[in-house]
Amino acid sequence: MFGGLCALNDVSFCVETGEIHGLIGPNGAGKTTLLNILSGFNRPTAGRVCYNGRDIHTLPAYRVASLGIARTFQNIRLFPTMTCMENVIAGQHLNSPRPLLPRLLQLPSTRDREKEYRGKALAALARVELEDRADVPAQSLSYGERRRLEIARALVAGPQLLLLDEPVAGMRQNGVVRMAELIRILAREGMTILLVEHNMSFVMELCTLITVLNFGQIITTGAPGDVRLHPQVIEAYLGVGAARA
């Protein structure tokens, strides 16, 4: 609830392991709010979010992340003055303990660890084709590069579930195709992906299941072919009358 506005009401759906699940709906349907609830940034007033058999809707965002749920943001949130490499190193917070004491004592083992973290970071940058931009500050990247860097930073944590908020918004066709390819590979490796996107052809080609939201309620969940022909979906996107025509 936002000041009396009910953003989501009675939303219920399941995301299966290893699926690419799409979440679509007109502007203001509640897609981002739903993503925020799943990742612990907003708390639902009622209902529950269940992940691997465990209730997570009462957990703060950092605890949700520690369970293996990574996300990106619609309005890209990078660490602007850090380089790409530093962004992706910072993204390893959960799996890089970096204890203080050995560092104060200058133990050689810390240097090996650091090399390992850099290696992982470089591999994550390579996945999104940014390895040659490693030393460029994030704020000087192009729009599409920023989106990819944000995904690399999410990937480097090794999540089981990846929540993508409009991963190809504002990207050119070439970038869209490569992003689809990356997401497909990630899913094949066993990562579960839930993505919000307005680019219909991207969603229809990529997702195995699609959930359609409108005015905070689910219209339908189904395979792309079924969703495309669902009368209420057509009505939500094109208005009343279009469905009958």
Place this chain on the structure above:
Amino acid sequence: MTELHNTFSHFFAVYGSLVDFIGINSLLALSLYVTLSAGQLSLGNAAFAGIGGYTAGILTLNLNAPYIAALGAAAAVSGLTGMILGFPVLRLRGIFLAMATLAFGEVVRIAAINLQITGGAEGLTPIPNKTQTWMIFLALILFSYFVAVLRTSRIGWSFASIREDETAAAAMGINTTFYKTLAFTIGAMIAGLAGAMNAHLNYIITPGEFGFSAAVQILIFNIVGGTRVWYGPILGATLLTALPEILRGIGVSAGPIRMGMNGIILLLVILFLPNGLVSLFSCRKG
């Protein structure tokens, strides 16, 4: 050799206290640097120094505590205060956090004026002079090293991530409340230690020393020096502390001009070197 020694001891006889103040101010600047490195704008570090100074002074005067114990207790009490204060006020961001910490500083100052144990408006005196120059600089070296290494640890990376984008930091699994409170606490501890050393240097502490102007001065050290590397705040503190003496040396009476010069330097740095004086030495950011 003896000549060199004579020159050196002559320099120290004249400028010894200035060198001490440079050390103390550098420690204070470094204390705020830790808090700033997590993106938290605090104006409370002068008050933490005050708490440290009073803690050490009270322990020394009333219990005849050994110097090192007084310092340790001062750092601990300041740090604990920082932790207790940090937990609620760190919900505030930017300028609102600065205002809350400023208000905290005023509370400390007014409490020091009105309490019996702090000696009221006259302050605590005579606190035995136990701090020596080498102790100040040993502390400065140790804490500089600590702060420089802290940056490469998980704590330092978390601080930097929070400074850059708190929401994204939380999405990566960083417990932002914990790390912000930690930054506040470490800063308060270093400030408390500096305050305690200062109390044992000056024979006296008074409530006025830790007010608004001291709080802002510590921030100015950081802005002028730069907040991207650990030696930035030390550079700023050294330059601005030595400036009145340098001006006096070249024949300008320092008194009225001092604040003006501080202002001009601050203005020039903000306009032309937004990352502080350290950006003159290194082109690399971050």
